[in-house]
Amino acid sequence: MHPALLLLTDSRLPAGGHAHSGGTEQAIASGAVHDVPTLAAFLKGRLHTAGAVTAALTAAACAHAASTTTAPITGTPGTPLWGRLDAEVDARTASPAQRHASRTQGRLLLRVARRVWPSPVLDGLAAESPNPHHPIALGTAAHAAGATPEEAAMAAAYHAISGPATAAVRLLGLDPVAVHGLLATLAPDLTAVTAGACRAAVHQDPGWAALPACSAPALDLLAERHATAEVRLFVS
């Protein structure tokens, strides 16, 4: 594992992620999540739907960033197609509120990544897409930091559950050790989602239409409800 992955998955990475709950705040407000078992079900569902999609998109972005710097067969770098990949993310994100949250987090991560791992590929992304979706920023940042598409996918899958888990600890006062125990039990799921993401993403660049598009309508609805909620602590 590349050490940069530790930085990219650390909740202390100053890229604004701490203020996003990924639908957890509304899931709690609605009563669907109220203890560790209901949080477990929520996180597992989130990981295998939204998590699987973002992991694949992140791996695709990382592989694409690599292909624009060195092309393994021809030896000539390709032209980045960030706009097309961005459209693939849009097409897989039904909720406007989720699209907005994804672009906000992508913009903030890109800002951090450009200072921490300065590179032409990040500058190129910023020039073409100043508000990239989070998976695109994460995949490109992972490449700039020296990580592989598989590692980038793992980071995305972990992001899909770690931030929501922390939000639940803060909002419900759950035992943080119990919640970290829950995250540990999801390790095999993380491995499986990462493997699936890479199968879909790495060998098809830029055949992105075949990337996973599994939807989570409940998450979409939670995101939309959250965006108009009168009282909220988290951005999303």
Place this chain on the structure above:
Amino acid sequence: MGANHDDHHHAPDGHDRALRLGVGGPVGSGKTALVAALCRTLGRSLSLGVVTNDIYTTEDADFLRRAGVLDQERILAVETGCCPHTAIRDDIAANLDAVETLEHRFGPLDLVIVESGGDNLTATFSRGLADRQIFVLDVSGGDKVPRKGGPGVTTADLLVINKTDLASMVGADLGVMARDAAAVRGERPVLFTSIRQDPTAATVATWVANEVWSWPQPHHPAPAA
């Protein structure tokens, strides 16, 4: 928000942008009232923007908008995910994004005020977010608070002790507060205010104006006569 910046890399030394002023302090000490007073007093001679960090909802931003001290569009609210101190100290990304959004939309600005969510005495602004910071206490929290210190009381560029009109009612000794604050702050200034009695916060506004005039930014308007 959703700024469409081409480049987030504003010069860290601040030579091409507005002074960024953090206003922090415990819940109820008068941060929002002070920000409103500064807008009222400085808004005619300076180009301003305000970012609020509410713990809950957008109440502070709404209060400022209702107060009519500044164009509504120049006030942005940031959500802090239950951690107001994280948003101004450890992970300043959302606040920087809001500040740069205001500069992008309305720039060049002279002063951007970032008001923190109410927090405890350990809260302090990152130097990556605020060039100067004010910590606001009030006398009704007790006259022992300055002695307790903490990074806000000790290191803020200006300590404001508000609600002096309540001192006699809560048995707070302003002399003790001044002495204790001086003991932990050395030469750093302390100002006593009652924003209820002086809604212009004249002494604090003068301090802020002096900081703005001495800030190396080329777009200053002429100081108000």
